[in-house]
Structure formats: C-alpha cells, structure tokens
Amino acid sequence: xxxxxxxxxxxxxxxxxxxxxxxxxxxxxxxxxxxxxxxxxxxxxxxxxxxxxxxxxxxxxxxxxxxxxxxxxxxxxxxxxxxxxxxxxxxxxxxxxxxxxxxxxxxxxxxxxxxxxxxxxxxxxxxxxxxxxxxxxxxxx
Numbered sequence: 001x002x003x004x005x006x007x008x009x010x011x012x013x014x015x016x017x018x019x020x021x022x023x024x025x026x027x028x029x030x031x032x033x034x035x036x037x038x039x040x041x042x043x044x045x046x047x048x049x050x051x052x053x054x055x056x057x058x059x060x061x062x063x064x065x066x067x068x069x070x071x072x073x074x075x076x077x078x079x080x081x082x083x084x085x086x087x088x089x090x091x092x093x094x095x096x097x098x099x100x101x102x103x104x105x106x107x108x109x110x111x112x113x114x115x116x117x118x119x120x121x122x123x124x125x126x127x128x129x130x131x132x133x134x135x136x137x138x139x140x141x
Contacts, residue, residue, distance in 0.1 A: 013070045017078060025082065034079050043079075046072030106137035 024030045033039060046068045053065035080089040091097065100107075114129040114136070123132055 009067045010070050013067075013074050017074050021078075024078075031082075034082060039079060040076065043072035043075040046075075103134075103137045103141060106140045107133060110136040110140070 033042075050061060050065035050069035050072070053068075054061040077092065080086075080092045084090055084093040110133045114124055114133040116124045123129065
C-alpha cells in the first residue's frame, strides 16, 4: 500500500486541473498547444521519460518521474475532454465515465473502508465490498 506522500502529487494535479479548467480554456497559448498536430507527443514523452527513469533510477522516479507521468496523463485527459472527437474522446466523455468522475472522490474515500484485502470482515468480501463502496459513494455525494 502506498503512503499519502507517494500519491499526493496525483491528487494535487487532479485538483489543479479541475480548478484551472476554465481558466486554461481561455488561454490562447494553451488551446493552441492542444490544437497542434504534435500535442499528444508532449504527454507521451513525459510518460516515456518517467517509465525510463523508473527502470534506471527508481528513487528518481518516486521523486520526479511520477510527477512527470501524472502531468502527462492529466494533459492527455484534458485534451480528450476538450476535444472529444474520436474513439478515446467519446469514451472519456461517455455518460458512464462522467458519472464515475463525479463519484471518483467519494469512491476514493470509501474504498479504503470496504476494499481492505487484509480484513476478514464480510463487508470487505467480494462482491458486497464493491456494492457497499458504490452505495456509500452515491449516498455521500
């Protein structure tokens, strides 16, 4: 299990992207970057670099490479949310994934309670653990 400091940048990046979504959409340089032909090469390069760093220097990956990967994934998601044409864009903007996105923070919080594989509780056993996680997330939104 990862500790909070190992995933804090992932949570922070999601929060920053959500909070800055409209602001970034009004920045011509940002939108021109997204519209450029080679845009997806930028986040792909970030992902490739972080993967290489992981295999060469795991310590560097956990201090900087993981952040590069997180930013790369955030840029890809932002791109396909803003430009939903194509298969991946339609998938990311599907009603199901939008609903999961709305529930994602609640799911994140409640999964800690119900998806504990080390607990012998009936509440953490499959499939009721998934049902309870989903019900708690829906009930708390």
